[in-house]
């Protein structure tokens with residue numbers, strides 16, 4: 001390839017050790033479309049916490065109403081009583097932290113750059129850097145396909161820490177069960193068949209686990225951990241750092257800071273594929289992550305997508321003469337590729353599918 005000396009090391013963690021000031025590629029630009037103030041506003045109410053046990057077992061009206069209001073107001077909610085062992089959640093967090101604390105030479109074995117240059121979705125590193133003026137995020141990640149199970153590429157799965165693979169396997173099973181219960185509750189709210197959303201996921205449906213690492217950043221006033229985006233898949237199950245906040249959600253032009261939680265709830269958010277499937281009834285919220293001057297932060301996101309060969313579009317049962325389709329259909333695979341193109345430019349693909 002031609003001279004590309006503008007490319008930075010594929011590890012922000014490594015960069016953070018070596019620089020006093022973040023390089024210009026990481027700094028907010030003059031015409032930042034979604035604002036300069038990274039401080040974030042306190043939420044006017046806590047993010048609703050839904051008791052998943054109650055919601056699933058008895059179609060509890062109060063929990064269902066909370067879910068509806070959370071989906072309408074935020075696109076985000078927390079679930080408690082989800083049945084995942086707290087020890088498993090702790091192990092996954094610890095294994096993630098231990099992985100990111102390994103020497104760079106060890107992490108590089110899982111690099112998302114083939115031969116140090118060709119980007120692939122899976123592996124350790126950060127976003128694909130396509131252009132010199134692309135604004136970069138102050139985070140590293142390990143991105144792994146966990147489902148379909150027979151498509152796992154174990155070459156990307158760390159062998160250290162030793163518990164990593166087993167923990168991730170178990171976490172994948174538990175998280176999937178939680179995601180299915182949530183999808184059933186959402187289908188009930190939509191007054192469609194209870195399994196209609198669950199049935200969108202065949203045995204070829206994709207699940208990615210993404211371990212996010214945000215090193216301390218010397219300029220949290222000028223640098224984002226992850227730029228504004230909506231998650232591309234159907235639903236995201238997020239395990240957040242118990243001690244360090246950073247996630248912010250955009251609502252009516254204001255960025256609200258999501259506080260940390262210490263009681264083992266999981267944060268759920270709607271992705272844009274769900275927005276399309278529900279014909280815009282449930283919206284994929286725009287969110288971003290800010291950095292912290294002193295502390296590192298970790299989060300683990302499970303992204304639930306459909307079979308990449310499947311066409312995504314509004315679910316027929318939700319359409320009628322008064323509610324015609326508002327989004328064009330598109331093959332999930334093409335949608336994913338287009339999403340990443342948009343993401344690097346800070347745009348939302350779903351807006352270009354509106355009819």
Ligand SMILES: O=C(O)CCC(=O)C(=O)O
Pocket residue numbers: 210212226231238240246247287288289298299301
């Ligand atoms: O770190 C977080 O809290 C959120 C991460 C996120 O938005 C993502 O991985 O898509």
Ligand SMILES: [Fe+2]
Pocket residue numbers: 229230231287
């Ligand atoms: Fe996200």
